[in-house]
Amino acid sequence: MAKLTLPAQELMFSGHSACPGCGAALAMRLLLKGLGPRTVVSVPACCWTVIATPYPTTALGVAMMDNPIEATGASISGIRAALDAMGEKDVTVVGFAGDGGTADIGIQALSGMLERRTNALYVMYDNEAYMNTGVQRSGETPLGAWTTTTPVEGHEHGKIEAKKDMMAIVLAHHPVYAATLNPSFPEDFERKVEKAKAMSGPRFFDIFAPCSTGWRFDAQKTIAIGRLATDTGVFPLYEVENGRYHVTRKVGSLKPVEEYLHAQGRFRHLTPANIAAVGAQVRDGWEKLLTFESESLVAPTPSAAPTAPPATRA
């Protein structure tokens, strides 16, 4: 056998109906490799509900529940309670939702699940728009990006608002663990999955999921674009464990953000001034992250330390 750097088990089956080169499909494959067969996945309306379920088949080698787009957080609280009542304590409960179903439509259920301290892992696979219905903008669509609802024509030049900072919103709920993951760095990805699996309490993953269809790039570039996202600082890799930040891929000097933007058709229209604005925003975010890390090494940031120690319950 070849020497593998990732677990050999495959719990996502071939034959699913994701687009060729789908970042979200690779995200699910890598996630289940680390979580193993004792896992239940709850999927709302999103790309993955279509990818996984060409009737009457399933692409997952674990139990999967389909739920409404706004209800992922609530559904994993319910599944956890049911499994606890059945004495199935060792099952990992996962909510696996897109960015629209997490940051926009499902944000109340996510907030509720985190606030209830549900012992489950919530995953947002972030392809930065409503891709399943044909590329409409979401709260996670980045500044300047073209989508069908942020067109580039006449006076319109793509999205005029910035991407919603879901990690900050989640961290305000003091989860036991939150991390950003990128399938272009599978070993880092797998380490975080295994770490989260061993914990108990509310956990959150923000997984970067390049979408060749919606971002307008050739399918073979999925991994390269993911790598550029992290190395330009657009999508830094870090984890926050009980309020302590740790940047898991230190980039000495960030690559110019142009390298990332120019690789995708959705940013083709950006002017040098637009690109400078995106670059400034990215550098600012990266510097803030490094500050959070150095400060939380001394003591967890005040916002990340609840006055009463959080109890974990169903």
Next chain:
Amino acid sequence: MIEIRFHGRGGQGAVLASEMLSQAAFIDGKVPQSFPFFGVERRGAPVTAFFRVDDHLIQIRTSITQPDIVVVLDPGLLKVIPVADGLRPGGLMLVNSRRPPAEIEAPPGARRATVDASRIALAHGLGSKTMPVVNTVILGALARASGVVSLEAISAAIEKYAPAKPAQNRDAAIEGYGAVRTIDPTTSPVPPVPKVPHPLPPLPEGPIASRPTTSIHTSSWRTLTPVIHLAHCTKCNFCWKFCPDDAIGFDDQGFPVIKLDYCKGCGICAEECPPKTIEMISED
């Protein structure tokens, strides 16, 4: 009234082709109608679009089940989609293929036409090798093979409504017009047997789906196929770990093997292979 059904893959421009054809018919002074089949949006997945044209207002609004003309934008679809279903006797089947029309399977009595639209599209800089944007070449070929619209009208419509590269798209259409090959039916027309759709069975109790998707062969989505030249393979497993379709396994000696039933031809393995020992080749 003439009814046309377009079969393509997401990203090839089948829906846009139907819309630009409508604009051309309008320029010719006719009354057109164009709309896509609404399904999930997947690049590479089969898509369908519909077009009707008449001299007066068209009242019917339904999908087209008995087309006069079927247009197939990707030759790979012939193996996986019953594209000729319901084609009227004496109807026309136009296929993007490098093969001569006599080699295209069609219902008895159908006229056949082919055009090597992928090659022409790439020559005009339209789309990429994995996904050439063939819609305008096909429209040129369709104008010649069917006479539904004039070449002047289709050129004008393309120039005005192509979302990018209007001049290249127009020139590609003109080349498609010149390059299409047709043959008339050699056998006497046989009316097609209408297909009755089976009613869906009621949903079972308990798990809705328990069969794995491995029963579905997604090889039909592929336009290019990866070939691993093992002489330079270092067994680094990069191709395996980055495959979104779990379409790479290993042989007894630890060399990677492509699972051709499932590979969708995205090309990530070839792109990421450190010694660049995977090549993407065309199957047509």
